Amino acid sequence: MIYTILPPAYVAHLIHLAYLVSAACFILSLKWLSAVPTARRGVLIGVAGMALAVGGTLLDPTIEHYRYLAVAIVLGAMIGVPMALMPMTAVPQRTALSHAFGALAATLVGAAEYSLRLKSIDHFTMGALSLEVILGGLTITASLMAAGKLQEILPTRPMVFKNQNYVNLSVLGLALVIGGYLVFNPGAWLLFPVMVLLCLLFGVLLIMPIGGADMPTVLALLNSYAGLSASMMGFVLNNKLLIIAGALDGSSGLILSIIMCRAMNRSFSNVLFGAFGQVQVSAEAVEQKNYRSASAEEAADLLRTADSVVIVPGYGMAVAQAQHKVRELFDLLTKQGTKVTFAIHPVAGRMPGHMNVLLAEADIPYDNLLEMDDVNPEFPQTDVALVIGANDVTNPAARHDKSSPIYGMPILDVDKARTVMVIKRSMNPGFAGIDNELYYMDRTLMLFGDAKGFVGDLVKALPGD
Amino acid sequence: MSSEMISNLYVFVLATFLGIEVIRRVSPLLHTPLMSLTNAISAIAVVGALVIAGRAETTLSTVLGSVAVAAAMVNVVGGYLITYRMVSMFKKRGVKKS
Numbered sequence: 001m002i003y004t005i006l007p008p009a010y011v012a013h014l015i016h017l018a019y020l021v022s023a024a025c026f027i028l029s030l031k032w033l034s035a036v037p038t039a040r041r042g043v044l045i046g047v048a049g050m051a052l053a054v055g056g057t058l059l060d061p062t063i064e065h066y067r068y069l070a071v072a073i074v075l076g077a078m079i080g081v082p083m084a085l086m087p088m089t090a091v092p093q094r095t096a097l098s099h100a101f102g103a104l105a106a107t108l109v110g111a112a113e114y115s116l117r118l119k120s121i122d123h124f125t126m127g128a129l130s131l132e133v134i135l136g137g138l139t140i141t142a143s144l145m146a147a148g149k150l151q152e153i154l155p156t157r158p159m160v161f162k163n164q165n166y167v168n169l170s171v172l173g174l175a176l177v178i179g180g181y182l183v184f185n186p187g188a189w190l191l192f193p194v195m196v197l198l199c200l201l202f203g204v205l206l207i208m209p210i211g212g213a214d215m216p217t218v219l220a221l222l223n224s225y226a227g228l229s230a231s232m233m234g235f236v237l238n239n240k241l242l243i244i245a246g247a248l249d250g251s252s253g254l255i256l257s258i259i260m261c262r263a264m265n266r267s268f269s270n271v272l273f274g275a276f277g278q279v280q281v282s283a284e285a286v287e288q289k290n291y292r293s294a295s296a297e298e299a300a301d302l303l304r305t306a307d308s309v310v311i312v313p314g315y316g317m318a319v320a321q322a323q324h325k326v327r328e329l330f331d332l333l334t335k336q337g338t339k340v341t342f343a344i345h346p347v348a349g350r351m352p353g354h355m356n357v358l359l360a361e362a363d364i365p366y367d368n369l370l371e372m373d374d375v376n377p378e379f380p381q382t383d384v385a386l387v388i389g390a391n392d393v394t395n396p397a398a399r400h401d402k403s404s405p406i407y408g409m410p411i412l413d414v415d416k417a418r419t420v421m422v423i424k425r426s427m428n429p430g431f432a433g434i435d436n437e438l439y440y441m442d443r444t445l446m447l448f449g450d451a452k453g454f455v456g457d458l459v460k461a462l463p464g465d
Numbered sequence: 466m467s468s469e470m471i472s473n474l475y476v477f478v479l480a481t482f483l484g485i486e487v488i489r490r491v492s493p494l495l496h497t498p499l500m501s502l503t504n505a506i507s508a509i510a511v512v513g514a515l516v517i518a519g520r521a522e523t524t525l526s527t528v529l530g531s532v533a534v535a536a537a538m539v540n541v542v543g544g545y546l547i548t549y550r551m552v553s554m555f556k557k558r559g560v561k562k563s
Binding site: 022026027029030031033034035036039040042043044046047049050053054057058060062063064065066068069071072073075076077079080081083084085086088091094095098099101102104105106108109111112113115116124125219220223226227230231233234235236237238239240241242243244245246247248249250251252253254255256259344346351352353354356357360361363365366367368369371 | 469470473476477480481482483484485487488489490491492493494495496497498499500501502503504505506507508509510511512513514515516517518519520521522523525526527529530531532533534535536537538539540541542543544545546547548549550551552553554555556557558
């Protein structure tokens with residue numbers, strides 16, 4: 001092997017150099033991911049960085065048992081490949097699951113390190129190890145719970161019980177106290193599994209009150225935790241590559257969750273402890289208001305004469321798997337000379353950017369996908385705004401009704417378009433249970449039906465006679 | 466705290482700031498691929514797992530390390546593959562897929 005040619009000290013330097021180049025690759029990878037034209041290159045250099053890191057590590061002369069490693073690597077790859085081939089609608093669940101795998105790896109390494117070093121570990125390293133295991137442990141179960149809710153194996157409605165926040169915080173508090181105790185008494189090894197179990201329990205408790213609409217924020221937050229856990233592992237193992245890669249992941253998750261919170265005008269604590277989405281099934285629901293509905297033919301007539309159409313897709317479109325029918329509609333309208341754009345709210349879908357991926361998969365050009373701030377000034381000049389499966393992000397009450405739970409949330413100004421069409425199954429309020437005043441405007445036409453079926457009818461009716 | 470730990474802290478703080486600056490520039494269009502890419506990158510935990518499993522010091526550490534290698538490899542392989550799939554889907558106007 002290499003050690004017969006090179007002295008071990010050189011090999012150690014070689015490994016460090018490989019790690020340094022690998023860290024640079026990861027930073028370039030994220031930098032190139034910032035725009036579509038360079039994004040593929042970004043993924044490839046990320047792969048190169050990972051290959052260098054793994055290759056460098058395998059040079060480590062203290063690694064002697066390659067058999068276990070080969071089995072574990074093949075096994076991991078065998079699970080990883082099918083997880084990469086899931087349909088795009090399932091990407092949020094998949095992402096939650098992969099957070100769980102990442103956190104599991106960090107937690108297990110933490111536990112193994114502890115078992116090997118509990119007699120000689122110093123305070124600082126033990127502190128990092130405690131944090132690694134606490135963050136990792138809670139992320140494992142929280143991510144699994146989130147995946148279960150996204151896959152609808154678990155009820156998507158928030159699950160609440162009395163004094164929930166006190167119970168949750170005491171569980172976390174106890175885990176932190178044990179973690180702190182272990183820093184000064186690392187030999188008290190019986191407490192270690194107790195700490196892990198408390199964190200696993202806290203992960204479950206943390207996600208119980210979270211509703212589907214808050215999943216984008218929570219996924220981003222779990223992303224951050226998994227990254228920080230890996231970074232803490234870097235402190236334990238004295239490995240700067242791990243520290244850097246973990247910190248990149250941690251800051252990415254943090255930024256995304258801040259963006260998501262801002263897009264809903266809510267704070268972190270409100271998302272985590274507010275149990276949004278199970279509120280007000282209030283008296284208002286009884287009140288009858290008038291609305292206009294239209295058939296596919298009537299709607300198609302309006303679309304045929306429109307010069308500009310903005311389509312506003314929401315999670316309902318993804319649930320109904322309507323994106324390919326929407327593409328057909330897009331093609332027809334574009335062919336007749338109508339300008340068609342898509343208005344994407346930051347929290348549309350079940351994870352940050354989900355809607356863009358779904359539309360890109362349906363072959364809709366990405367330069368037609370507009371962000372909220374770019375599209376809002378366009379609405380007053382828009383002939384038809386077609387809302388498909390979006391609800392709360394179009395509710396004008398967010399702008400003026402101080403009593404509304406979504407007051408202050410930035411919305412798409414759909415109501416300013418000349419005609420508004422809303423494809424919806426029925427008049428039942430949406431996920432958050434909030435009635436949408438958009439539906440009762442004079443300019444609004446309600447198109448009742450399943451998103452996929454109704455868009456299909458529009459596509460059939462549009463060519464006219 | 467040793468000087469080694471201090472320098473680790475430096476690296477952590479600087480990497481966090483760098484991460485924030487780089488990631489702030491990522492277009493919202495690509496936030497989903499961003500999340501799966503950072504997920505794949507943080508699977509760098511595989512490095513720590515490889516060393517522990519490969520040294521095979523005790524049965525416990527070998528078992529924990531090997532499972533950790535497998536779990537991290539799921540993200541390495543799956544994370545990069547799905548990110549590549551996703552970013553390949555984004556096409557400009559007029560460029561039709563054959």
